[in-house]
Amino acid sequence: MSDKPLKVALLGCGVVGSQVVKLMREQAGDLAARIGAPLELAGVAVRKLGRKRDVEIDPALVTTDAEGLVARDDVDIVVEVIGGIEPARSLIVSALSGGKSVVTANKALLAEDGATLFEAARQGNGDLYYEASVAGAIPLLRPLRESLAGDHVKRVLGIVNGTTNYILDKMDSTGASFTDALEEAQSLGYAEADPTADVEGFDAAAKAAILASLAFHSRVTAAEVHREGITEITATDVASAKAMGYVIKLLAICAKSDDGRSIGVRVHPAMIPRTHPLAGVREAYNAVFVEAESAGQLMFYGKGAGGAPTASAVLGDIVAVARNRRAGTRGPDESTYADLPVHEMGATVTRCHVALDVADKPGVLARVAEEFAQHDVSIQTVRQEGHGDDAQLVIVTHQATDAALTATMAGLRELDIVRAVASVMRVEGD
Numbered sequence: 367m368s369d370k371p372l373k374v375a376l377l378g379c380g381v382v383g384s385q386v387v388k389l390m391r392e393q394a395g396d397l398a399a400r401i402g403a404p405l406e407l408a409g410v411a412v413r414k415l416g417r418k419r420d421v422e423i424d425p426a427l428v429t430t431d432a433e434g435l436v437a438r439d440d441v442d443i444v445v446e447v448i449g450g451i452e453p454a455r456s457l458i459v460s461a462l463s464g465g466k467s468v469v470t471a472n473k474a475l476l477a478e479d480g481a482t483l484f485e486a487a488r489q490g491n492g493d494l495y496y497e498a499s500v501a502g503a504i505p506l507l508r509p510l511r512e513s514l515a516g517d518h519v520k521r522v523l524g525i526v527n528g529t530t531n532y533i534l535d536k537m538d539s540t541g542a543s544f545t546d547a548l549e550e551a552q553s554l555g556y557a558e559a560d561p562t563a564d565v566e567g568f569d570a571a572a573k574a575a576i577l578a579s580l581a582f583h584s585r586v587t588a589a590e591v592h593r594e595g596i597t598e599i600t601a602t603d604v605a606s607a608k609a610m611g612y613v614i615k616l617l618a619i620c621a622k623s624d625d626g627r628s629i630g631v632r633v634h635p636a637m638i639p640r641t642h643p644l645a646g647v648r649e650a651y652n653a654v655f656v657e658a659e660s661a662g663q664l665m666f667y668g669k670g671a672g673g674a675p676t677a678s679a680v681l682g683d684i685v686a687v688a689r690n691r692r693a694g695t696r697g698p699d700e701s702t703y704a705d706l707p708v709h710e711m712g713a714t715v716t717r718c719h720v721a722l723d724v725a726d727k728p729g730v731l732a733r734v735a736e737e738f739a740q741h742d743v744s745i746q747t748v749r750q751e752g753h754g755d756d757a758q759l760v761i762v763t764h765q766a767t768d769a770a771l772t773a774t775m776a777g778l779r780e781l782d783i784v785r786a787v788a789s790v791m792r793v794e795g796d
């Protein structure tokens with residue numbers, strides 16, 4: 367055991383940062399034994415001094431000069447838990463360029479401009495670790511990057527946003543509307559006052575980009591991810607899914623095309639059978655399925671957010687980069703050798719559940735079926751609900767490209783016997 371401590375600069379001391387300080391302090395002995403040298407907090411950069419924090423910190427360590435802290439010669443490891451693009455990006459680049467190792471939880475930055483960060487890590491010969499950026503406490507990135515490095519990942523499918531899972535779970539279990547379920551999530555601290563990043567799927571899209579990049583050894587940015595949120599989902603959609611033995615979840619799906627020459631990366635609500643393991647993921651929990659050629663199906667489940675769970679992942683990374691520094695080595699570089707392009711959503715193969723408000727008269731079903739056939743979409747099940755003016759046809763298709771399904775919906779909207787396409791939802795997982 368070395369007496370010389372490894373010095374850690376913490377950027378940000380909010381929900382995650384304060385728990386990082388707490389864990390570093392409470393587990394100092396174990397962490398030192400695991401690393402072979404003690405960790406020492408060199409300083410903590412925040413936006414406002416004097417703010418009440420969840421952890422006591424020696425005021426002499428706290429500063430608003432994040433740049434100055436990062437530039438200090440005695441700092442070995444920089445932990446970035448500020449969030450957002452700037453100043454996080456400049457601070458991380460400056461740390462890496464100065465030969466420091468960086469641990470970050472910043473999914474938004476990694477998904478928007480990971481390339482700049484990885485390049486700075488390569489040039490500075492330091493580490494860039496980011497396990498906490500996807501699915502909080504759940505070890506997922508290291509398994510993809512290291513444990514599965516000898517396999518071929520075919521698909522990653524999961525629930526990576528706890529807020530939307532909480533909302534959809536409440537809608538499913540209580541029959542609540544989206545607005546009421548969101549309000550409840552906000553009152554319990556599961557959703558932010560401005561829930562846009564979660565409910566519109568931006569947060570899940572950033573995570574999908576990070577997962578796809580690792581799984582398929584290619585560089586995928588958030589802008590390339592097809593994204594749909596959950597704000598349009600009604601209590602009727604949820605009830606109708608339930609009646610058919612399905613549950614609606616916001617899924618992140620990253621998959622290789624059949625010919626293996628491109629990848630699809632998407633985030634959207636989908637109906638999955640209630641018997642599917644992801645259907646049992648309740649409240650704000652996360653779960654991710656990974657399908658690999660030799661390993662088969664793997665499932666990762668746990669708390670995807672929260673101060674302590676996320677700090678656990680940050681601490682794991684701190685130990686890893688600290689060990690690397692002591693050994694005079696660094697972890698694997700970004701792996702993008704496959705360089706697969708992301709294909710358009712239209713090329714993605716999926717299935718669809720459609721509810722049509724129709725006139726209840728002879729010939730309607732045949733005309734609707736003809737519209738599906740014209741676009742080469744075959745129908746798996748049809749059921750009629752209601753009569754007269756309330757008649758609704760509920761159709762589930764077999765697999766087809768998203769482009770063919772979209773064209774079918776457009777065609778149906780033009781038919782005079784179809785009063786409205788009441789709902790359209792993709793079906794996954796069976």
Ligand SMILES: NC(=O)c1ccc[n+]([C@@H]2O[C@H](COP(=O)([O-])OP(=O)(O)OC[C@H]3O[C@@H](n4cnc5c(N)ncnc54)[C@H](OP(=O)(O)O)[C@@H]3O)[C@@H](O)[C@H]2O)c1
Pocket residue numbers: 377378379380381382383411412413414415417430432446447448449450453471472473474498499502670671672673676
């Ligand atoms: N919360 C979670 O459950 C969770 C889960 C996974 C990943 N993450 C990621 O972890 C990161 C941090 O999230 P969080 O929830 O801990 O955020 P947070 O509670 O808002 O904390 C942000 C911290 O950054 C500080 N800060 C903001 N601007 C700064 C600047 N210009 N210079 C120095 N410090 C600055 C703030 O200082 P003040 O305190 O003085 O305002 C605050 O301490 C984000 O990238 C987020 O996506 C969070």
